[in-house]
Amino acid sequence: MAVLVLKVDIDTFRGMKEGVPRILEVLDKRSLPASFFVSFGPDRSGLAVLQLLRPRFMMKMFRTDAVSMYGLKTALYGTILPAPVIGAGFPDMVRSLNDLGHEVACHAWDHRVWQDWLFLMGQKSIHSWFEKMIDSYKSITGRKPAGFGAPGWRMDRRALKTAGEYGFDYLSCTRAREPFIFEENDLVEIPSNLPCIEEAGVNGVVKALESRAQSLVPQVLPVHTEVEGGFYCKSFEQILDKAQSSGYIVKRLVDVAFSIDKSSLLKRTLKQGLIPGRAFKCSM
Numbered sequence: 001m002a003v004l005v006l007k008v009d010i011d012t013f014r015g016m017k018e019g020v021p022r023i024l025e026v027l028d029k030r031s032l033p034a035s036f037f038v039s040f041g042p043d044r045s046g047l048a049v050l051q052l053l054r055p056r057f058m059m060k061m062f063r064t065d066a067v068s069m070y071g072l073k074t075a076l077y078g079t080i081l082p083a084p085v086i087g088a089g090f091p092d093m094v095r096s097l098n099d100l101g102h103e104v105a106c107h108a109w110d111h112r113v114w115q116d117w118l119f120l121m122g123q124k125s126i127h128s129w130f131e132k133m134i135d136s137y138k139s140i141t142g143r144k145p146a147g148f149g150a151p152g153w154r155m156d157r158r159a160l161k162t163a164g165e166y167g168f169d170y171l172s173c174t175r176a177r178e179p180f181i182f183e184e185n186d187l188v189e190i191p192s193n194l195p196c197i198e199e200a201g202v203n204g205v206v207k208a209l210e211s212r213a214q215s216l217v218p219q220v221l222p223v224h225t226e227v228e229g230g231f232y233c234k235s236f237e238q239i240l241d242k243a244q245s246s247g248y249i250v251k252r253l254v255d256v257a258f259s260i261d262k263s264s265l266l267k268r269t270l271k272q273g274l275i276p277g278r279a280f281k282c283s284m
């Protein structure tokens with residue numbers, strides 16, 4: 001029987017406020033645990049408009065109908081509407097995830113800036129981005145985070161080096177096929193290796209789950225609270241029912257990280273690659 005992890009990313013204010021309660025309801029109905037990767041800082045989704053200068057992004061906007069998926073308000077945050085704060089603005093909600101037995105991990109300070117402009121950020125900005133995220137995590141939960149998953153699966157060597165300075169127990173920053181150890185910082189990487197709804201559609205996700213139901217490699221499904229906790233909530237239920245009927249055992253990412261035999265893992269450097277349904281290259 002294969003292991004399945006639900007890696008639930010909280011990327012936006014709406015995803016926090018409206019998406020998280022709906023996801024929790026769906027999980028609670030099935031008594032399933034999940035790993036919530038929280039963006040703590042400002043929701044500057046509106047900055048995505050700058051991405052219109054990049055043709056691949058425009059193609060993706062049209063293909064996925066991003067405005068109807070994320071909502072017009074979200075599409076304007078950080079531009080003509082002020083940027084609301086995500087995780088740091090909902091401390092009780094973040095703590096309640098923990099109290100319910102889910103994992104709370106670090107996803108971002110400013111998600112949009114990292115996802116779109118990491119390559120333009122200097123070492124100092126990368127460092128202060130991590131500082132703000134981790135301070136926020138600690139002040140809300142009272143402990144240090146075990147895991148970090150990079151926004152948009154964007155990482156580079158400098159970011160890996162910085163992540164290595166914060167004592168994380170594991171990373172989940174890539175779309176590789178199976179876990180490995182980063183040569184850059186000696187940390188174990190447990191990748192999101194299943195496609196998400198935005199990339200493969202609901203049927204594509206279900207098919208991937210079916211085909212890997214006997215896999216010995218832990219399967220990590222990327223979930224986004226504004227998507228599966230919004231328009232695609234029913235589809236998310238369908239996906240979870242499929243996973244359960246296929247015999248998957250659902251675990252939190254931190255538990256997989258602590259139980260994995262690190263001596264059996266390949267050690268290698270970060271790679272980049274395009275995966276189907278994504279506008280930009282992801283870390284691999």
Ligand SMILES: [Zn+2]
Nearest residue numbers: 009011151152
């Ligand atoms: Zn994200």
